Amino acid sequence: MVFKLLANKIGFPWGSTFSLVKTKTGILQRHFRHQNLNASSKFGLQLASSRSPFVPAADYHTSNPVQDKGSQNAPSSNIEFAIVPKERAGIISRFLENNYHKTEPITIALGMPENEIYGWFPRFINAAMFSSVCDISVEAVDVTMKKRIAVLSSIIRLPESVSPNPSDFTDPAKHPVNAQMNEFFAAVDKGIDPVEILGFRKEGVVRPKKLEHMYMVVRPEYAGQKIGSRMVSLAEAVAQNINNCRVGYAYATSEFSYKIFSKHGYKVVNEIKYADYVNKKGEKIFAGKEALLGPHLSCRFMVKELPCMFGDT
Numbered sequence: 001m002v003f004k005l006l007a008n009k010i011g012f013p014w015g016s017t018f019s020l021v022k023t024k025t026g027i028l029q030r031h032f033r034h035q036n037l038n039a040s041s042k043f044g045l046q047l048a049s050s051r052s053p054f055v056p057a058a059d060y061h062t063s064n065p066v067q068d069k070g071s072q073n074a075p076s077s078n079i080e081f082a083i084v085p086k087e088r089a090g091i092i093s094r095f096l097e098n099n100y101h102k103t104e105p106i107t108i109a110l111g112m113p114e115n116e117i118y119g120w121f122p123r124f125i126n127a128a129m130f131s132s133v134c135d136i137s138v139e140a141v142d143v144t145m146k147k148r149i150a151v152l153s154s155i156i157r158l159p160e161s162v163s164p165n166p167s168d169f170t171d172p173a174k175h176p177v178n179a180q181m182n183e184f185f186a187a188v189d190k191g192i193d194p195v196e197i198l199g200f201r202k203e204g205v206v207r208p209k210k211l212e213h214m215y216m217v218v219r220p221e222y223a224g225q226k227i228g229s230r231m232v233s234l235a236e237a238v239a240q241n242i243n244n245c246r247v248g249y250a251y252a253t254s255e256f257s258y259k260i261f262s263k264h265g266y267k268v269v270n271e272i273k274y275a276d277y278v279n280k281k282g283e284k285i286f287a288g289k290e291a292l293l294g295p296h297l298s299c300r301f302m303v304k305e306l307p308c309m310f311g312d313t
Protein backbone atom coordinates (compact mmCIF):
# COMPACT_ATOMS: atom_id res chain seq x y z
CA MET A 1 0.00 0.00 0.00
CA VAL A 2 1.24 3.42 -0.79
CA PHE A 3 0.28 6.44 1.23
CA LYS A 4 0.96 9.57 -0.67
CA LEU A 5 1.26 12.81 1.20
CA LEU A 6 1.27 16.06 -0.70
CA ALA A 7 3.21 18.30 1.54
CA ASN A 8 1.67 21.78 1.89
CA LYS A 9 0.47 21.06 5.40
CA ILE A 10 4.01 20.38 6.42
CA GLY A 11 5.43 23.31 4.60
CA PHE A 12 7.99 22.04 2.11
CA PRO A 13 9.25 25.02 0.16
CA TRP A 14 9.64 23.06 -3.04
CA GLY A 15 7.31 20.97 -5.16
CA SER A 16 7.46 17.53 -3.66
CA THR A 17 5.32 14.59 -2.77
CA PHE A 18 5.93 12.57 0.37
CA SER A 19 5.09 8.87 0.22
CA LEU A 20 5.18 6.15 2.84
CA VAL A 21 5.96 2.96 0.97
CA LYS A 22 5.76 -0.60 2.26
CA THR A 23 8.53 -2.41 0.42
CA LYS A 24 9.12 -6.07 -0.37
CA THR A 25 11.24 -6.29 2.75
CA GLY A 26 8.46 -4.78 4.82
CA ILE A 27 10.38 -1.61 5.59
CA LEU A 28 8.23 1.45 5.66
CA GLN A 29 10.11 4.01 3.62
CA ARG A 30 9.52 7.68 3.16
CA HIS A 31 10.09 8.89 -0.34
CA PHE A 32 10.08 12.43 -1.53
CA ARG A 33 9.88 13.13 -5.20
CA HIS A 34 11.28 16.40 -6.40
CA GLN A 35 9.08 17.91 -9.04
CA ASN A 36 9.50 20.99 -11.20
CA LEU A 37 9.96 24.06 -9.08
CA ASN A 38 6.87 26.10 -9.45
CA ALA A 39 5.96 29.10 -7.37
CA SER A 40 2.31 28.14 -7.62
CA SER A 41 2.93 24.60 -6.34
CA LYS A 42 0.36 23.63 -3.76
CA PHE A 43 0.92 20.99 -1.15
CA GLY A 44 -1.57 19.12 0.97
CA LEU A 45 -2.11 15.82 2.66
CA GLN A 46 -3.86 13.08 0.76
CA LEU A 47 -4.03 9.32 0.61
CA ALA A 48 -3.61 7.52 -2.67
CA SER A 49 -3.67 3.87 -3.62
CA SER A 50 -1.44 4.26 -6.66
CA ARG A 51 2.01 2.72 -6.72
CA SER A 52 4.88 5.13 -6.19
CA PRO A 53 7.06 5.55 -9.28
CA PHE A 54 10.06 5.73 -6.94
CA VAL A 55 12.51 2.86 -7.12
CA PRO A 56 14.08 2.46 -3.68
CA ALA A 57 17.57 3.90 -3.77
CA ALA A 58 18.89 0.85 -1.96
CA ASP A 59 18.17 -1.14 -5.09
CA TYR A 60 20.70 0.90 -6.95
CA HIS A 61 23.27 -0.19 -4.43
CA THR A 62 22.45 -3.83 -4.14
CA SER A 63 22.24 -4.20 -7.90
CA ASN A 64 25.05 -1.83 -8.80
CA PRO A 65 27.27 -0.74 -5.92
CA VAL A 66 29.71 0.90 -8.35
CA GLN A 67 27.27 3.78 -8.71
CA ASP A 68 28.59 5.37 -5.52
CA LYS A 69 32.08 5.65 -6.92
CA GLY A 70 31.14 8.50 -9.25
CA SER A 71 30.18 8.83 -12.86
CA GLN A 72 31.49 10.83 -15.78
CA ASN A 73 28.00 11.12 -17.23
CA ALA A 74 26.23 14.45 -17.20
CA PRO A 75 23.87 14.97 -14.26
CA SER A 76 20.15 15.06 -14.91
CA SER A 77 17.60 17.21 -13.12
CA ASN A 78 15.37 14.25 -12.28
CA ILE A 79 16.19 14.19 -8.58
CA GLU A 80 14.33 12.36 -5.84
CA PHE A 81 14.78 12.65 -2.08
CA ALA A 82 14.18 9.97 0.52
CA ILE A 83 14.59 9.45 4.22
CA VAL A 84 17.12 6.68 4.81
CA PRO A 85 16.15 3.95 7.31
CA LYS A 86 18.72 3.19 10.00
CA GLU A 87 19.10 -0.32 8.62
CA ARG A 88 20.98 1.35 5.77
CA ALA A 89 23.53 3.08 7.98
CA GLY A 90 26.25 1.27 6.02
CA ILE A 91 25.18 3.00 2.81
CA ILE A 92 25.29 6.39 4.49
CA SER A 93 28.74 5.85 5.97
CA ARG A 94 30.11 4.48 2.69
CA PHE A 95 28.75 7.43 0.74
CA LEU A 96 30.20 9.88 3.25
CA GLU A 97 33.57 8.12 3.24
CA ASN A 98 33.69 8.29 -0.56
CA ASN A 99 32.38 11.82 -0.89
CA TYR A 100 32.21 13.95 2.28
CA HIS A 101 35.69 13.11 3.50
CA LYS A 102 37.15 14.04 0.13
CA THR A 103 35.41 17.40 -0.22
CA GLU A 104 34.75 18.90 3.21
CA PRO A 105 37.11 21.86 3.86
CA ILE A 106 38.44 20.93 7.32
CA THR A 107 39.04 17.31 6.39
CA ILE A 108 41.00 18.41 3.34
CA ALA A 109 42.92 21.15 5.15
CA LEU A 110 44.00 18.81 7.96
CA GLY A 111 44.96 16.10 5.45
CA MET A 112 42.80 13.43 7.04
CA PRO A 113 44.41 10.08 6.16
CA GLU A 114 42.04 7.36 4.98
CA ASN A 115 43.08 5.00 7.76
CA GLU A 116 41.80 7.55 10.28
CA ILE A 117 38.28 7.31 8.89
CA TYR A 118 37.52 3.74 7.95
CA GLY A 119 38.15 2.26 11.40
CA TRP A 120 35.63 4.18 13.42
CA PHE A 121 33.36 6.10 11.08
CA PRO A 122 30.93 3.31 10.04
CA ARG A 123 30.54 2.30 13.69
CA PHE A 124 29.78 5.87 14.67
CA ILE A 125 27.21 6.40 11.90
CA ASN A 126 25.56 3.10 12.77
CA ALA A 127 25.39 3.93 16.47
CA ALA A 128 24.19 7.49 15.80
CA MET A 129 21.41 6.41 13.44
CA PHE A 130 20.23 3.68 15.81
CA SER A 131 20.26 6.11 18.73
CA SER A 132 18.20 8.67 16.81
CA VAL A 133 14.60 9.14 17.90
CA CYS A 134 13.58 8.40 14.31
CA ASP A 135 15.04 8.02 10.85
CA ILE A 136 15.95 11.48 9.66
CA SER A 137 18.96 11.20 7.34
CA VAL A 138 18.23 12.15 3.75
CA GLU A 139 19.55 10.94 0.42
CA ALA A 140 19.10 12.41 -3.03
CA VAL A 141 19.11 10.18 -6.07
CA ASP A 142 19.49 11.08 -9.73
CA VAL A 143 16.73 8.88 -11.05
CA THR A 144 17.83 9.10 -14.67
CA MET A 145 21.43 8.21 -13.91
CA LYS A 146 20.36 5.73 -11.23
CA LYS A 147 22.88 6.93 -8.72
CA ARG A 148 22.95 8.43 -5.26
CA ILE A 149 24.21 11.99 -5.49
CA ALA A 150 23.90 13.49 -2.02
CA VAL A 151 23.46 12.64 1.64
CA LEU A 152 22.52 14.63 4.71
CA SER A 153 23.34 12.62 7.81
CA SER A 154 21.14 13.94 10.62
CA ILE A 155 19.90 12.55 13.90
CA ILE A 156 17.34 13.52 16.51
CA ARG A 157 18.73 13.49 20.02
CA LEU A 158 16.52 13.30 23.07
CA PRO A 159 17.07 16.25 25.41
CA GLU A 160 18.73 14.40 28.26
CA SER A 161 20.08 11.29 26.56
CA VAL A 162 23.76 10.72 25.90
CA SER A 163 23.86 9.80 22.24
CA PRO A 164 27.07 9.00 20.40
CA ASN A 165 29.67 11.55 19.38
CA PRO A 166 32.75 11.03 17.18
CA SER A 167 35.01 11.43 20.21
CA ASP A 168 33.44 8.27 21.71
CA PHE A 169 34.69 6.29 18.72
CA THR A 170 38.11 7.80 18.09
CA ASP A 171 41.31 7.19 19.99
CA PRO A 172 43.62 10.22 20.08
CA ALA A 173 46.67 7.93 19.81
CA LYS A 174 45.36 6.13 16.73
CA HIS A 175 43.40 9.03 15.26
CA PRO A 176 45.43 12.21 15.91
CA VAL A 177 43.83 14.18 13.06
CA ASN A 178 40.35 13.26 14.27
CA ALA A 179 41.40 14.29 17.76
CA GLN A 180 42.38 17.70 16.38
CA MET A 181 39.00 17.96 14.68
CA ASN A 182 37.13 16.97 17.82
CA GLU A 183 39.03 19.59 19.81
CA PHE A 184 38.27 22.17 17.14
CA PHE A 185 34.52 21.43 17.15
CA ALA A 186 34.46 21.60 20.94
CA ALA A 187 35.97 25.09 20.61
CA VAL A 188 33.36 26.03 18.01
CA ASP A 189 30.35 25.01 20.10
CA LYS A 190 32.00 26.16 23.40
CA GLY A 191 29.78 23.66 25.21
CA ILE A 192 26.72 25.72 24.33
CA ASP A 193 23.50 23.76 24.70
CA PRO A 194 21.31 24.72 21.73
CA VAL A 195 18.19 23.90 23.75
CA GLU A 196 19.24 26.20 26.56
CA ILE A 197 20.33 29.05 24.32
CA LEU A 198 16.89 29.05 22.72
CA GLY A 199 15.31 29.49 26.13
CA PHE A 200 13.72 26.09 26.58
CA ARG A 201 14.87 25.60 30.14
CA LYS A 202 11.91 27.45 31.64
CA GLU A 203 10.19 25.73 34.53
CA GLY A 204 7.24 23.63 33.48
CA VAL A 205 8.38 23.44 29.90
CA VAL A 206 9.29 20.03 28.57
CA ARG A 207 12.78 20.11 27.08
CA PRO A 208 12.53 19.52 23.36
CA LYS A 209 14.23 17.02 21.11
CA LYS A 210 17.17 18.25 19.07
CA LEU A 211 17.80 17.81 15.37
CA GLU A 212 21.53 17.68 14.65
CA HIS A 213 22.74 17.93 11.07
CA MET A 214 25.99 16.00 11.27
CA TYR A 215 27.32 15.57 7.72
CA MET A 216 26.10 16.90 4.41
CA VAL A 217 27.60 16.36 0.99
CA VAL A 218 26.47 16.82 -2.59
CA ARG A 219 28.54 15.44 -5.44
CA PRO A 220 30.44 18.33 -7.03
CA GLU A 221 28.83 17.87 -10.46
CA TYR A 222 25.45 18.61 -8.81
CA ALA A 223 26.61 21.64 -6.80
CA GLY A 224 24.55 24.80 -6.74
CA GLN A 225 21.24 23.10 -7.61
CA LYS A 226 19.82 23.60 -4.09
CA ILE A 227 20.07 19.89 -3.40
CA GLY A 228 21.78 20.53 -0.06
CA SER A 229 19.12 23.06 0.82
CA ARG A 230 16.29 20.70 -0.05
CA MET A 231 17.78 17.93 2.06
CA VAL A 232 17.82 20.27 5.06
CA SER A 233 14.18 21.22 4.36
CA LEU A 234 13.16 17.58 4.28
CA ALA A 235 14.98 16.62 7.49
CA GLU A 236 13.45 19.64 9.23
CA ALA A 237 9.97 18.87 7.97
CA VAL A 238 10.10 15.31 9.29
CA ALA A 239 11.71 16.44 12.55
CA GLN A 240 9.20 19.13 13.36
CA ASN A 241 6.03 17.72 11.84
CA ILE A 242 6.34 14.06 12.77
CA ASN A 243 8.55 14.27 15.84
CA ASN A 244 7.68 17.66 17.28
CA CYS A 245 11.36 18.46 17.35
CA ARG A 246 11.85 22.08 18.39
CA VAL A 247 15.57 22.70 18.02
CA GLY A 248 17.90 22.33 15.05
CA TYR A 249 21.64 22.88 15.00
CA ALA A 250 24.66 22.37 12.79
CA TYR A 251 28.37 23.09 12.51
CA ALA A 252 28.72 24.87 9.16
CA THR A 253 32.31 24.27 8.10
CA SER A 254 31.89 25.72 4.61
CA GLU A 255 30.58 29.02 3.24
CA PHE A 256 28.13 27.03 1.14
CA SER A 257 26.59 25.15 4.05
CA TYR A 258 26.58 28.43 6.01
CA LYS A 259 24.44 29.96 3.24
CA ILE A 260 22.08 26.98 3.36
CA PHE A 261 21.57 27.07 7.12
CA SER A 262 21.29 30.88 7.15
CA LYS A 263 18.54 30.75 4.56
CA HIS A 264 16.73 28.18 6.68
CA GLY A 265 16.78 30.57 9.62
CA TYR A 266 19.70 29.14 11.62
CA LYS A 267 21.58 31.81 13.59
CA VAL A 268 25.30 31.80 14.33
CA VAL A 269 25.89 31.43 18.06
CA ASN A 270 29.66 31.05 17.76
CA GLU A 271 32.15 31.36 14.94
CA ILE A 272 35.85 30.59 14.69
CA LYS A 273 37.88 31.82 11.76
CA TYR A 274 40.24 29.10 10.59
CA ALA A 275 43.08 31.62 10.34
CA ASP A 276 42.63 32.61 14.02
CA TYR A 277 42.22 29.20 15.61
CA VAL A 278 44.87 28.10 18.08
CA ASN A 279 44.59 24.65 19.68
CA LYS A 280 45.36 23.74 23.30
CA LYS A 281 49.00 23.12 22.42
CA GLY A 282 49.23 26.65 21.04
CA GLU A 283 49.35 25.49 17.41
CA LYS A 284 47.64 27.27 14.53
CA ILE A 285 46.58 24.07 12.82
CA PHE A 286 45.10 25.83 9.77
CA ALA A 287 48.10 28.09 9.16
CA GLY A 288 49.41 27.68 5.63
CA LYS A 289 46.30 25.72 4.62
CA GLU A 290 44.52 28.66 2.93
CA ALA A 291 44.75 27.11 -0.52
CA LEU A 292 43.20 23.88 0.75
CA LEU A 293 40.42 25.76 2.53
CA GLY A 294 39.60 27.71 -0.63
CA PRO A 295 36.74 30.17 -0.09
CA HIS A 296 35.88 28.65 3.31
CA LEU A 297 37.03 31.01 6.05
CA SER A 298 35.34 29.91 9.25
CA CYS A 299 33.28 27.32 11.06
CA ARG A 300 29.99 28.46 12.60
CA PHE A 301 27.88 26.78 15.24
CA MET A 302 24.32 27.52 14.14
CA VAL A 303 21.03 27.07 15.95
CA LYS A 304 17.38 27.38 15.01
CA GLU A 305 14.09 27.08 16.84
CA LEU A 306 11.75 24.88 14.84
CA PRO A 307 8.08 25.84 14.90
CA CYS A 308 5.86 23.83 17.21
CA MET A 309 3.19 21.96 15.29
CA PHE A 310 1.21 20.61 18.23
CA GLY A 311 0.67 23.61 20.46
CA ASP A 312 3.00 24.81 23.17
CA THR A 313 5.07 22.19 24.94
Ligand SMILES: CC(C)(COP(=O)(O)OP(=O)(O)OC[C@H]1O[C@@H](n2cnc3c(N)ncnc32)[C@H](O)[C@@H]1OP(=O)(O)O)[C@@H](O)C(=O)NCCC(=O)NCCS
Binding pocket: 100, 103, 104, 105, 215, 216, 217, 218, 219, 222, 223, 224, 225, 226, 227, 228, 229, 230, 251, 252, 253, 254, 255, 256, 257, 259, 260
Ligand atom coordinates in the same frame (compact mmCIF):
# COMPACT_ATOMS: atom_id res chain seq x y z
C1 LIG B 1 27.88 22.24 1.26
C2 LIG B 1 27.23 21.50 0.10
C3 LIG B 1 26.55 20.25 0.61
C4 LIG B 1 26.19 22.42 -0.54
O1 LIG B 1 25.41 21.67 -1.48
P1 LIG B 1 24.66 22.35 -2.71
O2 LIG B 1 23.58 21.47 -3.14
O3 LIG B 1 25.65 22.78 -3.74
O4 LIG B 1 24.05 23.64 -2.01
P2 LIG B 1 23.04 24.67 -2.62
O5 LIG B 1 22.86 24.44 -4.09
O6 LIG B 1 21.85 24.66 -1.74
O7 LIG B 1 23.87 26.03 -2.50
C5 LIG B 1 24.09 26.72 -1.30
C6 LIG B 1 24.86 28.00 -1.66
O8 LIG B 1 26.23 27.70 -1.93
C7 LIG B 1 26.58 28.13 -3.24
N1 LIG B 1 27.44 27.14 -3.84
C8 LIG B 1 27.31 25.79 -3.79
N2 LIG B 1 28.34 25.22 -4.44
C9 LIG B 1 29.12 26.22 -4.90
C10 LIG B 1 30.34 26.27 -5.62
N3 LIG B 1 30.95 25.15 -5.99
N4 LIG B 1 30.86 27.47 -5.91
C11 LIG B 1 30.24 28.61 -5.53
N5 LIG B 1 29.08 28.64 -4.81
C12 LIG B 1 28.55 27.45 -4.52
C13 LIG B 1 25.27 28.23 -3.99
O9 LIG B 1 25.36 29.12 -5.06
C14 LIG B 1 24.32 28.69 -2.90
O10 LIG B 1 24.47 30.09 -2.69
P3 LIG B 1 23.22 31.07 -2.91
O11 LIG B 1 22.18 30.61 -1.90
O12 LIG B 1 23.76 32.41 -2.61
O13 LIG B 1 22.78 30.85 -4.30
C15 LIG B 1 28.29 21.14 -0.96
O14 LIG B 1 29.00 22.29 -1.31
C16 LIG B 1 29.25 20.07 -0.51
O15 LIG B 1 28.97 18.89 -0.61
N6 LIG B 1 30.47 20.46 -0.02
C17 LIG B 1 31.48 19.51 0.40
C18 LIG B 1 31.17 18.90 1.78
C19 LIG B 1 30.91 19.99 2.79
O16 LIG B 1 31.66 20.93 2.91
N7 LIG B 1 29.82 19.84 3.52
C20 LIG B 1 29.36 20.82 4.49
C21 LIG B 1 29.92 20.57 5.80
S1 LIG B 1 28.97 21.45 7.04
